[in-house]
Amino acid sequence: MSKAPIAIIGTGIAGLSAAQALHTAGQAVQLFDKSRRCGGRTASKQIESGSFDLGAQYFTARDRRFREALQHWQEEGWAAPWSPNLYLSRAGQLEPSTDEQARWVGTPQMASIARALLGDLPVTFSCRITEAFRGEELWTLVDADGASHGPFSHVIVATPAPQASALLAAAPKLAAVAASVAMEPTWAVALGFATPLPTQVEGCFVQDDALDWLARERSKPGRNGHLDTWVLHATNSWSRQHLDLSKEAVSEQLLGAFAELIDCVVPAPEFTLAHRWLYARPAQPHEWGALADAGLGLYACGDWCLSGRVEGAWLSGQEAARRLLEHL
Numbered sequence: 001m002s003k004a005p006i007a008i009i010g011t012g013i014a015g016l017s018a019a020q021a022l023h024t025a026g027q028a029v030q031l032f033d034k035s036r037r038c039g040g041r042t043a044s045k046q047i048e049s050g051s052f053d054l055g056a057q058y059f060t061a062r063d064r065r066f067r068e069a070l071q072h073w074q075e076e077g078w079a080a081p082w083s084p085n086l087y088l089s090r091a092g093q094l095e096p097s098t099d100e101q102a103r104w105v106g107t108p109q110m111a112s113i114a115r116a117l118l119g120d121l122p123v124t125f126s127c128r129i130t131e132a133f134r135g136e137e138l139w140t141l142v143d144a145d146g147a148s149h150g151p152f153s154h155v156i157v158a159t160p161a162p163q164a165s166a167l168l169a170a171a172p173k174l175a176a177v178a179a180s181v182a183m184e185p186t187w188a189v190a191l192g193f194a195t196p197l198p199t200q201v202e203g204c205f206v207q208d209d210a211l212d213w214l215a216r217e218r219s220k221p222g223r224n225g226h227l228d229t230w231v232l233h234a235t236n237s238w239s240r241q242h243l244d245l246s247k248e249a250v251s252e253q254l255l256g257a258f259a260e261l262i263d264c265v266v267p268a269p270e271f272t273l274a275h276r277w278l279y280a281r282p283a284q285p286h287e288w289g290a291l292a293d294a295g296l297g298l299y300a301c302g303d304w305c306l307s308g309r310v311e312g313a314w315l316s317g318q319e320a321a322r323r324l325l326e327h328l
């Protein structure tokens with residue numbers, strides 16, 4: 001009988017990073033995601049007039065291991081540097097805010113990285129796992145429709161912390177750590193204009209009430225949509241205070257804030273989309289790397305185990321895989 005594969009719940013950057021490391025080490029993996037596609041918070045939205053990045057906007061690479069992976073992604077054409085005309089808006093004043101920081105994006109969209117990392121690995125989409133339980137030796141997963149999946153030799157939970165705690169119930173200590181992590185929400189709004197806005201701004205850190213960040217999609221490499229699309233992110237505190245506002249009202253309020261901030265006339269957008277990220281980022285960074293109960297064969301990873309950034313998610317996935325391989 002062939003060896004049971006390793007189940008990985010979540011196909012964001014953390015789950016895919018773990019999957020790649022295990023696959024490279026010769027282990028069979030089986031991935032699951034509740035969404036219809038991979039990438040999690042590195043999602044890009046495809047519309048008729050182009051695509052735009054709705055979650056992570058760019059990423060930085062500070063750790064040597066992540067920089068090495070990034071070099072490979074760049075060679076493969078999955079990622080490229082992004083050097084926008086960067087601004088800072090503070091107390092209603094918009095000013096250039098150039099810096100030396102190297103920033104990167106997926107090409108032709110942020111979601112391309114996750115798609116490339118997934119490659120041909122076996123995955124089941126539109127499958128929300130609700131339970132992971134261990135028999136005498138092997139694991140079974142149960143999904144929201146009551147279907148069982150398995151058997152698996154090990155389970156890696158690679159979801160945001162609030163969704164991980166229930167899946168870690170077999171290891172109460174791990175479940176308690178995940179349950180202790182608070183995650184902050186972010187409202188995101190995309191606006192598409194038929195005529196390019198007459199401004200130099202391509203990215204802007206905002207230190208005001210509602211907005212936190214805005215980016216011009218066409219300034220990123222490989223984007224060729226015909227609308228001038230902008231992505232606005234609200235601050236965590238504004239998002240928390242307006243968590244249950246309708247998408248229409250959120251779009252209207254953030255469009256208003258954008259029009260006040262930007263140094264040009266803003267016409268009515270051709271296209272508007274609002275998305276609420278309930279678990280956008282951990283309220284604090286941690287230094288766990290990953291969580292492990294090696295005796296049970298249960299592991300957890302995700303940005304919440306390190307920093308709430310793409311790099312943190314990738315490193316956490318590597319760490320979960322390393323700890324699992326160490327105990328084989």
Ligand SMILES: Cc1cc2nc3c(=O)[nH]c(=O)nc-3n(C[C@H](O)[C@H](O)[C@H](O)COP(=O)(O)OP(=O)(O)OC[C@H]3O[C@@H](n4cnc5c(N)ncnc54)[C@H](O)[C@@H]3O)c2cc1C
Pocket residue numbers: 009010011012013014015032033034035038039040041042054055056057058059060127128129130158159160163186188233277279280281301302303304307308309310311312313
């Ligand atoms: C608005 C926003 C802006 C951001 N901006 C940046 C940025 O500019 N730079 C940066 O570095 N980072 C940024 N981030 C953070 C970055 O996106 C995350 O740190 C990183 O993508 C997290 O990856 P992950 O794999 O840990 O989790 P996720 O990407 O959340 O992946 C988890 C996956 O698990 C799946 N899942 C959850 N529960 C279940 C279940 N029960 N069963 C099956 N599947 C399940 C989800 O569908 C998801 O695909 C941003 C995030 C947001 C939301």
Ligand SMILES: NC(=O)C1=CN([C@@H]2O[C@H](COP(=O)(O)OP(=O)(O)OC[C@H]3O[C@@H](n4cnc5c(N)ncnc54)[C@H](OP(=O)(O)O)[C@@H]3O)[C@@H](O)[C@H]2O)CC=C1
Pocket residue numbers: 058059060086087088097098099101103185186205206207212213233280281308309
């Ligand atoms: N919205 C979310 O839920 C969410 C947003 N995240 C954002 O992701 C980036 C990633 O952080 P990273 O450390 O990798 O990037 P930076 O070094 O570019 O930015 C870090 C923070 O530093 C400030 N900053 C950086 N450069 C400038 C600049 N040229 N001018 C002004 N300010 C700059 C900025 O912080 P403040 O706005 O000053 O508080 C950057 O945020 C980062 O933007 C996160 O906000 C990650 C996860 C979830």
